[in-house]
Amino acid sequence: MTVRLSLLNGGRTELTNPQLDELRAMFHGPLVTREDPGYDESRAVQNGMFDRHPGLIVRCSGAADVIDAVRLARERDLLVAVRSGGHGIAGHSVSDDALMIDLSAMRGVWTNPAERTVRVQGGATLADVDRESQAFGLAVPGGVMSTTGVAGLTLGGGLGWLHRKYGLTCDNLIAAEVVTADGHLVRASGTENAELFWALRGGGGNFGVVTAFEFQAHPVGPTVMFGCAMYAAADANEILPAWRDWTAGLPDEVTSRVMLWSMPATPLLPREVHNRDVLIVAAVHAGSPDDGAPALRPVGRFGTPLADLSGPASFRDVQRSLDFMFPKGQLRSYWKSVTLNELGDDVLDVVLRRGLHRPHPRTLVHAPQLGGAVRRMGPADTAFGDRSAAYIVSIDGNWTDAAEDAATMHWVRDAFHEVQRVPSAAGTYLNFGGDRELDSATRQAAFGRNLDRLARIKRDFDPENRFRLNNNIQPR
Ligand SMILES: Cc1cc2nc3c(=O)[nH]c(=O)nc-3n(C[C@H](O)[C@H](O)[C@H](O)COP(=O)(O)OP(=O)(O)OC[C@H]3O[C@@H](n4cnc5c(N)ncnc54)[C@H](O)[C@@H]3O)c2cc1C
Incomplete structure (x- = not known):
């Protein structure tokens, strides 16, 4: 058996059995080829669109395996x-x-x-971090799905339930250990490799493989006030502007979002919303439940909700509350997002029209509020770029049938362009982006003036x- 691998220059190379045996003796974690049990499990990712076959998967057990995997890539190009x-x-x-460094x-x-x-080790999920930090009443700001990886989330920014109080995930990064392209592990922080540290906070996976992250954590939970009201989507024309006006005066403790979506018939949800198109108004208060209760009372009072799930909840449960909507590998996904300086009636008009006529029940139009601590960092403080936007509108195409790929992706692009055309449109958030190749306009929209510095790093x-x-950011 030989292992076929792509070269950086587009060519191909092969590893023979004796070469593989030699590598297996060197690595501590298993090397997985097409012939090995576990190959399909190891190559499976969240997005069901990607049924791809890496030439070799290195299931790294620690930084040493990552170093050797990068050196192997370097030696064999x-x-x-x-x-x-x-x-x-x-x-x-x-x-x-490809050589997959897993x-x-x-x-x-x-x-x-x-x-x-x-x-946090480089392959941890948000659930792993929540488990270990909540045991001490601490939280690192993350995303809203507990199965998401800390690495990709942090390197691209990181928006979740706490960002208005404590900033993006990348804003809470204190240091990282990175295996760079030359196969050496370096530490990056405010005082060591400071340029690399700057780039890691929003610049994505461009600069090496992060084997460990160190975060500042904050006292949150274990019980927080969670607001979650599900209204009939047909009422969204009245509720959306009321929610927008409410968010304008919110304290930083509250991070809120709306979602136009369809709820499945599952025992996890009240019957009233089964198979219904809904507008979800959701929010978390980052302080005590006693302070959070009055602050979040309006969540269920913008109209008459079909169901109001609001109440004190364990922070870990809040973090896991949307996981069931994204079973691994079962949805095909293509997302695009626009950051906006304000949520004017022109934007709400698009959100409504698109949100009420989605191509698949699992497709959603999602609008988190930004501001607060996110905005208090300057555009050049981290690679993330401009922080002045007040909201994001993300068009999250999710569907199940490959025959619908082209039509759904077209719908997502079309809706995205409609949002992009409103005067308050500012940039884009790459973690909510589904394009394999970035065009230069998207790269510019994401990184703005930080792009030249990123290219130098x-x-x-x-x-x-x-x-x-x-x-990708090209070296320059
Ligand atoms: C269902 C779902 C919910 C989401 N919710 C949120 C959310 O609430 N907030 C938010 O901000 N984003 C969210 N995202 C987007 C998410 O942040 C990005 O998709 C992120 O890239 C996922 O990171 P990962 O490690 O899981 O992904 P992977 O697919 O493993 O990695 C993505 C990319 O990150 C880089 N990378 C990964 N690991 C490393 C590493 N150790 N070192 C260097 N580079 C690395 C690589 O370039 C890689 O291609 C969500 C995505 C999904 C699918």
Whole structure:
């Protein structure tokens, strides 16, 4: 048996059995080829669109395996895909014939309650972090789905239930350990490799493989006030403007979002919403439940909800509350998002029209509020770029049948362009982006003036663009 692998220059190479045996003796974690049991499981990612076949998967057990995998890629000039949680919408983390550096077995998390810091291995999920940090009444701001990988989320920004109080996930990064393209592990923080550290906070997977993250954590939970009211979608024309006006005066403790979606018939949800098109108004208060209760009371009072699930909830349950809507590998997904300086009636008009006529029940139109701590960082403070936007509208195409790929992707692009045309449209959030190749306008919209600096840092740390299966920034 031989293993076929893509080269960086587009050519092909092969590894013979004796070469593989030699590698197997070197790596601590298993090497998985097409012939090995577990290959299909190891190459599976969240987005069911990507049925790709890497040439070789290195299931890394620690930083040493990552170092050797990057050195192997360098010696043989291999194309590399880096996978952690496997949630990337664009499917960059799995690629045909690539060397897949898979960190999903590196999920250790250690909390230091005295310092309020959390050290996280590169393949951990948000659920892993919540488990270990909530035991000490601490939280690292993450995303809204507990199965998402910390790595991709952090490197691209990180929006969730706490961002208005404590900032993006990347804003809470204190340090990272990174295997750069030359196969060496370096530490990046405010005082070590500071340019690399700047780039890791929003610049994506361009600069190397992160084997460990260190985060600042904050006292949150274990019980928080959760607001979640489900209204009939037909009432959205009245509720959306009322929600928008309410969010304008919210304290930073509250992070809120709306979603136009369809609810499945599942025992996890009240019967009143089974198979119904709904407008979900959701919010979390980052303080005590006593303070949160009055602050979130309006969530269920914008009209008459079909169901109001609001109440005190464990923070970990809130973090897991949407997981059931995204069973791994079962949905095909293509998302695009626009950041907006305000949510004018022109935007709400598009949100409504599109949200009420979605191509598939699992497709949603999702609008989180930004502002608060996100906005308090300057555009050049991290690679993430401009923070002035007040909201995001994300058109999240999710469907099940491959025959509907073209039509649904077309619908998502069309809706995205409609939002993009309103005068308050500002940029885009790449973590909510489904395009494998970024066009230059999208890259510019995401990084703005930070792009030149990112390109220089890319040149310093990855001059050959070895790490190119990502929201790619060319070295310059
Ligand atoms: C169902 C769902 C819900 C989501 N919810 C949110 C949300 O609430 N908030 C939000 O901000 N985003 C959200 N996202 C988007 C998510 O943040 C991005 O898709 C992110 O890239 C996922 O990271 P991952 O590690 O799971 O993905 P992967 O697919 O494993 O990786 C994605 C990319 O990140 C890079 N990467 C991954 N690991 C490493 C590493 N260790 N070192 C260097 N580079 C690496 C690589 O370029 C890789 O291609 C969601 C996505 C999905 C599918």
